[in-house]
Amino acid sequence: MPPAVDKDEEDFGFDSADEAELLALADENAPTAKRKLPFESDIPPSKRPAINPPSLPSSATNALTRNFGLKAFRLKQAEAISRVLDGGSAVVIFPTGGGKSLCYQIPALCFEEEDKLSNTRSKGEHGVTLVVSPLIALMKDQVDALVKRGIRAAAMDSSKSREEYLKICEDLRNGDIKLLYCSPEKLNNCNFVEQMKSVRGGIRLLAVDEAHCISQWGHAFRPDYLKVSRFAREIQAERVICLTATATEKVAKDIRDAFNIDEAGLFRTSMYRPNLRLLAESANTKQDLYPKLFALLRSNPGPSIVYVTLQKQTEQLASDLRDQGLNARAFHAGMSPFEKTLLQDDFMKNDDMVICATIAFGMGIDKPNIRNVVHFNIPSSLESYSQEIGRAGRDGKTSNCMFFICAEDLHLREIFARGDLPSRNSIRGLLQEVFHSGTWKLPIGGELRVSQYTQGKDHDIRPTTLKNVYVQLELTHGIIRAMTPIYTKYQFKPSASYAKYLSSDNSPAARVLEKFSKHAKIWTQVDLESATKHSGVSRAQLVAKLNDWNEENILELKPGGVEDVYKVIKEVPKTADEIEGLTDAIHSKLQIREQEDLERTEKMLGLITKPACFSKSLAQHFGDDLPGNKKECSHCTWCLTHQALVRGATPGVRFNYPAFKAILDQVPDRDDPRLLARIAFGISSPRVTQLKLSKHSVFGSMDNHDFMTLLRAFTKVCKTDD
Numbered sequence: 001m002p003p004a005v006d007k008d009e010e011d012f013g014f015d016s017a018d019e020a021e022l023l024a025l026a027d028e029n030a031p032t033a034k035r036k037l038p039f040e041s042d043i044p045p046s047k048r049p050a051i052n053p054p055s056l057p058s059s060a061t062n063a064l065t066r067n068f069g070l071k072a073f074r075l076k077q078a079e080a081i082s083r084v085l086d087g088g089s090a091v092v093i094f095p096t097g098g099g100k101s102l103c104y105q106i107p108a109l110c111f112e113e114e115d116k117l118s119n120t121r122s123k124g125e126h127g128v129t130l131v132v133s134p135l136i137a138l139m140k141d142q143v144d145a146l147v148k149r150g151i152r153a154a155a156m157d158s159s160k161s162r163e164e165y166l167k168i169c170e171d172l173r174n175g176d177i178k179l180l181y182c183s184p185e186k187l188n189n190c191n192f193v194e195q196m197k198s199v200r201g202g203i204r205l206l207a208v209d210e211a212h213c214i215s216q217w218g219h220a221f222r223p224d225y226l227k228v229s230r231f232a233r234e235i236q237a238e239r240v241i242c243l244t245a246t247a248t249e250k251v252a253k254d255i256r257d258a259f260n261i262d263e264a265g266l267f268r269t270s271m272y273r274p275n276l277r278l279l280a281e282s283a284n285t286k287q288d289l290y291p292k293l294f295a296l297l298r299s300n301p302g303p304s305i306v307y308v309t310l311q312k313q314t315e316q317l318a319s320d321l322r323d324q325g326l327n328a329r330a331f332h333a334g335m336s337p338f339e340k341t342l343l344q345d346d347f348m349k350n351d352d353m354v355i356c357a358t359i360a361f362g363m364g365i366d367k368p369n370i371r372n373v374v375h376f377n378i379p380s381s382l383e384s385y386s387q388e389i390g391r392a393g394r395d396g397k398t399s400n401c402m403f404f405i406c407a408e409d410l411h412l413r414e415i416f417a418r419g420d421l422p423s424r425n426s427i428r429g430l431l432q433e434v435f436h437s438g439t440w441k442l443p444i445g446g447e448l449r450v451s452q453y454t455q456g457k458d459h460d461i462r463p464t465t466l467k468n469v470y471v472q473l474e475l476t477h478g479i480i481r482a483m484t485p486i487y488t489k490y491q492f493k494p495s496a497s498y499a500k501y502l503s504s505d506n507s508p509a510a511r512v513l514e515k516f517s518k519h520a521k522i523w524t525q526v527d528l529e530s531a532t533k534h535s536g537v538s539r540a541q542l543v544a545k546l547n548d549w550n551e552e553n554i555l556e557l558k559p560g561g562v563e564d565v566y567k568v569i570k571e572v573p574k575t576a577d578e579i580e581g582l583t584d585a586i587h588s589k590l591q592i593r594e595q596e597d598l599e600r601t602e603k604m605l606g607l608i609t610k611p612a613c614f615s616k617s618l619a620q621h622f623g624d625d626l627p628g629n630k631k632e633c634s635h636c637t638w639c640l641t642h643q644a645l646v647r648g649a650t651p652g653v654r655f656n657y658p659a660f661k662a663i664l665d666q667v668p669d670r671d672d673p674r675l676l677a678r679i680a681f682g683i684s685s686p687r688v689t690q691l692k693l694s695k696h697s698v699f700g701s702m703d704n705h706d707f708m709t710l711l712r713a714f715t716k717v718c719k720t721d722d
């Protein structure tokens with residue numbers, strides 16, 4: 001088994017239900033009205049933004065007090081809202097907890113009042129603000145909070161029952177919803193896109209939360225996010241607002257370009273926090289770092305978070321810290337929701353607890369007095385680092401952000417960076433399968449069905465990378481377009497009343513389902529393929545009937561076997577040359593991603609090893625600077641010592657021929673040098689798992705070697721190039 005990392009680490013950062021749960025909890029613990037803006041105290045009153053810029057309509061200030069019970073706007077909220085209400089689009093970059101949500105919630109509440117004042121629209125025609133947000137649990141949380149405030153909001157997510165879904169549709173038709181939330185994946189659903197195109201009153205504002213996921217240069221790129229700008233055009237959104245807590249200038253520019261937003265539409269506030277002491281220490285081995293960590297936590301008592309990369313490290317480290325007499329506990333995404341909630345509760349109440357956690361811990365934590373945030377492994381990027389240290393010292397008191405590094409941690413980061421790139425052979429094989437002679441016969445507009453799950457295993461490509469390949473085929477090459485994915489298998493458990501209902505339901509769908517269901521002891525299988533082929537009833541009607549019965553508890557439905565459906569947009573590649581060209585194009589894009597991942601680690605290390613002020617370098621990474629463009633913050637490790645940190649020596653190794661030979665003996669396949677290099681380096685992949693090698697002694701047996709050296713060595717003994 002590959003080491004358990006929190007899913008977030010593998011999936012570019014924003015898919016963890018755990019994080020949303022924690023956010024919900026944090027909000028419960030911190031009543032919103034009392035919640036203090038962590039950064040307000042950092043901004044001198046003279047520099048605080050004007051409360052109401054001249055163009056801010058009174059409807060906005062009314063909504064702020066009436067609906068949210070707040071007195072004044074903060075940071076650049078008023079400016080951003082004013083621009084949106086003027087009809088412009090905006091990019092909002094405020095730190096975590098800075099109040100980004102109000103920048104679209106307030107306009108959503110103002111449209112109706114403004115329409116009435118200008119007498120431009122009739123009743124029910126005030127349209128909808130659509131919010132694209134990556135976490136379902138976070139969406140639910142937001143919708144609940146809005147509904148509690150009497151605001152008409154809803155979320156279109158997969159957890160909705162058919163009845164709830166139909167109710168939302170009805171409300172939309174009646175012009176009864178002001179804010180509608182959906183996930184980026186929903187944009188692949190053709191019915192949803194059509195629905196949004198013709199929503200009553202139109203989409204007045206499209207809000208894109210976690211907008212940095214749009215940027216291919218960003219640390220948390222999510223392929224489905226790339227489709228948001230096309231979607232905005234298709235549904236003719238009147239204006240767009242993109243929100244994020246972390247964006248470099250390049251990422252901000254990418255977001256602006258995606259939606260044609262000029263520079264005046266960028267609202268960024270400073271991330272610099274003068275009370276955070278950015279510190280770093282290095283050692284040759286991890287072992288040497290433990291005493292330093294113990295000493296730091298002992299001499300700076302108070303609530304602390306120690307971040308590590310792997311789940312198992314959280315347990316081990318917490319136990320080590322307990323042995324040292326510290327009140328330490330482990331937290332990771334593999335724990336049950338109940339355990340996590342309990343632990344978070346404890347942390348909020350306690351003043352001496354040290355949480356050893358993966359990145360799953362922290363989002364939504366608004367504990368003011370966190371005194372230490374320690375990185376005991378290398379964070380994935382400066383963006384993650386900045387977000388994580390941002391949890392320290394929200395009460396404005398001095399707090400430590402310690403970054404411990406040693407050479408062996410670099411290996412772990414390289415495993416992540418190199419794990420996603422498939423070999424050229426894998427991409428070629430995939431494309432040959434997708435564009436086989438059966439696909440050639442499809443007309444333009446014809447439907448192509450694939451199981452990405454199976455393809456990932458067959459071609460040794462990780463799920464997120466495979467998704468990325470399909471997005472490239474869709475957006476870069478325009479060959480196919482994603483449609484609504486479908487379930488290919490339906491099975492159900494009939495209730496006691498099933499037979500009675502079935503005999504009294506005379507609809508054609510009920511008759512067909514009866515004919516094409518195969519009963520077994522517990523689960524009844526429905527052969528939908530044959531049913532649609534041999535009856536006049538459509539698949540949609542059959543699925544709707546099954547869903548209705550499920551709703552009415554006549555049966556318990558279990559769909560399975562997701563197939564991704566694509567529409568052919570233009571002539572598909574047929575010849576070997578065309579497939580080769582496409583393979584090269586896709587592979588080189590993925591190669592660039594790998595390089596960028598490696599560079600992100602280098603930049604992260606550069607922050608603490610370059611002879612420069614850490615705080616200034618971090619600010620500059622985000623296109624910012626220290627207040628008054630000061631040269632130094634005077635309290636980071638560089639400013640305190642003026643000595644550059646040495647990252648710890650990687651001992652030179654001699655090529656381990658016996659280990660090399662053992663891998664070749666164990667794996668007879670010679671079709672993929674990258675597979676062999678991964679095994680040697682200790683990088684898991686679908687094929688490594690299939691070969692049951694993750695726990696074998698050869699796995700990771702050459703992990704102290706340079707990866708490229710391994711790749712070159714294995715390429716020499718393989719029949720194909722990497």
Ligand SMILES: Nc1ncnc2c1ncn2[C@@H]1O[C@H](COP(=O)(O)OP(=O)(O)OP(=O)(O)O)[C@@H](O)[C@H]1O
Binds near residue numbers: 095102245
């Ligand atoms: N002008 C304001 N005055 C007082 N409180 C505010 C103001 N704006 C927002 N808040 C409060 O700040 C808290 C954080 O706001 P919000 O959740 O919108 O932040 P965010 O920037 O979206 O954070 P994240 O990056 O975590 O999503 C909320 O409790 C909100 O009510």
